[in-house]
Amino acid sequence: MKDKLLPVTSIMNGSIQEVTDTLFSYTNQVVNVCFYISAEQEWVLIDAGMPHSADAIRKAAKKQIGSDHPPQAIILTHGHFDHVGAVEELAQCWNVPVYAHEKELPYLTGERNYPEPDTSVEGGWVAKMSKMFPNEGIDISKQIKQLPEDGSIPVMQGWKWLHTPGHTPGHISLYNDTNQVLIAGDAFVTVKQDSLFKVTMQTQEVHGPPRYLTTDWNAARQSVEKLRDLQPDIAITGHGIPMGGDDLKAGLNQLVTRFDQIAIPDYGEYV
Ligand SMILES: [Zn+2]
Ligand SMILES: [Zn+2]
Secondary structure, eight states: TTTTTOOOOOTTTTOOOSSSEEEEEEEETTTTEEEOOOOSSSSEEEOSSSOOOOOHHHHHHHHHHHHHOOOEEEOOSSOOHHHTTTHHHHHHHHHHOEEOOGGGGGGGGGGGGOOOOOOTSSSSSHHHGGSSSSOOOOBTTTTTTOOTTBOOOOOOOOOEEEEEEEETTTOOOEEEEETTEEETTTTSSOTTTTOHHHHHHHHHHHHSSSSSOOOOOHHHHHHHHHHHHOOOOOEEEESOOEEEEEHHHHHHHHHHHHHHHHHSSSOOTTO
């Protein structure tokens, strides 16, 4: 499974968007990774893309930073295959620590696998296709570190991590209170991840976490409420185009008030 190049992509593949003057979102096939670049040119990679994307991520980072010096750290929102695809290779070649939430560590140290994707879940063709998605945990025990308990994030001044479980047990989001910028991972996304057409075209709308891999819908609901209460001004999510302003606020409000209809599938293994 791990050696397969997955045949999913989007019109945003390869593009880099400047979200703030220190934060850039780079789309790798259908998933976003972020580059945080400080004024001193120290940088952090947030999430690590699809399988086989190490070269593409290195190239994109070099383009944005202007040199190929390694980051200070890699931060993972969670350990799903589409967020850790290149992490083994990158952490090794850069020789940098990888940070994740304590509850995500078993999936990153070879101890546990994620549950199988729920191909029976309401969610059309992408849910059906999800049987091709690897659910095996990876083993990066040598590089992995637990995030600082005080909520801070290495190098990322002014940023805090928040535990936003549901999609996975140790899922985190990253938030900067000063400019109200949110990196939400898969706690919610800005594209209907069930729809291959919408994924390909990256149609912008606020949705709950990708269904075929979400196992705890109660926790997922609470996490979305927590993020809505922050009233973020801009959000970069794991999938979809970064969103901001009133569209984001209205979308999040609607997702919270209609979570049962919008996010929770009508049928599926984990409902
Ligand atoms: Zn995920
Ligand atoms: Zn994802």
